[in-house]
Amino acid sequence: MVGNTVLGAIYLSLLDMILLIVFLFLIDGILRLFPFLNKISKYLKSRR
Known part of the structure; x- marks a missing residue:
């Protein structure tokens, strides 16, 4: 039973790490897409 709780705790912490990453x-x-979207919107507006 002790092994299961330890494994469960490790599993949960790993899951948290993966979710955070x-x-x-x-x-x-x-954040990288935002400047790209701004360029596209400006380009589309300038074409009109």
Whole structure:
């Protein structure tokens, strides 16, 4: 029973780490996309 709780705790902490890393990657990707989207919108507005 003790082994199960330790494994569960390790699993949960690993899951938290993975979720945090994925979350940071998503935020980084969104922040990188914003200037790109601004350029596209300016380009589209200038074409009209």
